[in-house]
Amino acid sequence: MSTISDTVWAGVSAQLESRQLKARLCCLPRTRGVFLAAELMVLAAAVLYAARGGNSLGVPILIVSCALLFHINNLDRFIVTAKLLHFSISVLESVSLGCMTSALLFYIFPALATSTAPALAGVLLVVLVPVTLRPLLRYLVTQKKFAEGILIVGTGELAGKLYRALADGRNHWKEDERRAAELLEFPDSLTGLGPTVDFAQLNDIVMRDRISRVVVAEQDAQSREKLAGALLDCRLRGLQISDAVDFYEKFSGKIWVEGLSTQWFVFTDGFKQSNTSTYLKRSFDVIFALLLILLTAPLLAAIAVAIKIDSAGHILFRQVRVGLHGKTFVIYKFRSMRQDAERETGPVWTRERDERVTTVGRLLRKFRLDEILQAFNVLRGEMSLVGPRPERPYFVDLLEQEIPFYNLRHYVKPGITGWAQVMHPYGDSIEAAYEKLQYDLYYAKHKSLGCDTGIVLKTLKIVLLGRGR
Secondary structure (H helix, E strand, O other), X not given: OOOOOOOOEEOEEEEEEOOEEEEEEOOOOOOHHHHHHHHHHHHHHHHHHHHHHOOOOHHHHHHHHHHHHHHHOOHHHHOOOOOHHHHHHHHHHHHHHHHHHHHHHHHHOHHHOOOHHHHHHHHHHHHHHXXXXXXXXXXXXXXXXXXXXXXXXXXXXXXXXXXXXXXXXHHHOOOOOOOHHHHOOOOOOOOOOOOEEEHHHHHHHXXXXXXXXXXXXXXXXXXXXXXXXXXXXXXXXXXXXXXXXXXXXXXXXOOOHHHOOXXXXXXXOOOOOOHHHHHHHHHHHHHHHHHHHHHOHHHHHHHHHHHHHHOOOOOEEEEEEEOHHHOEEEEEEEOOEOOOOOOOOOOOOOOOOOOOEOHHHHHHHHOOHHHOOHHHHHHOOOOEEEOOOOOXXXXXXXXXXXXXXXXXXXXXXXXXXXXXXXXXXXXXXHHHHHHHHHHHHHHHHHOOHHHHHHHHHHHXXXXXXXXXX
């Protein structure tokens, strides 16, 4: 489930016209390796202290819990470019949730617990990792360290589209601090002046600008063959060469739909499925669904009473959704809107601050409590714990006409939560559905038990902090 955490790119927008190449260089910091190394050093020190002192593993467990939350909050990716306020909030969230998780574990397994002083020392150590690394890494980035030179090449519009897609991603990191311009360098367009060289001099550009990776944004078979011939020497000397869609996938954690072709699905790695993985996922789903129903039974009863008191209508909400291989099924939820909310409008997406949502319903949606009943859909085999969110037939028909490859998301069983849900806010438009499809395809390619575990942890964070829609 990796993203560009490891691959920090310094991109070169390139437009190949005839036998000429126009190029321009910009850079973005790379931080994950340093961040991870610092965490491992702190963890090793804690383990060594516990071993020498004969103490329990409480401190290492506390450090691991906080470190995992750092990665869930993407601090390793955004430690340099995040606003100071957002950075501080992420650190506090991670440490607080990490301590809560450790405390729960110590309560269940008292033998693992440690005394107060070592625990506080462990918390201090783990907090020092991001706090001390941030100014150091920001300085090194301004000195152009930890940057990878990237050259994007192509004969058509695809190279420009990829560059713009990557440049648009800068808004995710960009901050209004004085040194932001030094941390993120993107030209405003592809048409500005830049070095123009003969196509045959591609190798010279790679050597001169210290390019370490070339991204081929080209779908024409003949042009790809010419590019391969031009890059052969550099490739054999160790240059990394990536396909445009694969590179964007590492950069963003989603599949670039605009650059997709049917051939890519056939020849790319991923989209693997075996009887063993299917059995493990189903076992995980059943166990988790049963535990969810049993542990939340008192809460479910309280929610039912609150809905009945708050507004007239049924407690449960049933709706037809599209599932695996396009088969429809009935989904179960707690009713969060007034009865017959679509009687006058017909099918419409839920809007932000939707007036149809009841008072209790707004609270249920905030903490995603309205979706707990979908555990019964999981037990029935219609849904999984993790997967693309099932959509209504009306919207599926609409989106399949507007968005290429939209129907391919139905090759994965829908889920209560998913990669799109934890990475992108709730959307109420075709554009939002397009964005979420890119995350759904990424999940379909990389789905595994480890991937599901990471998504569940991110979901728990959203639920605990009340960041539902």
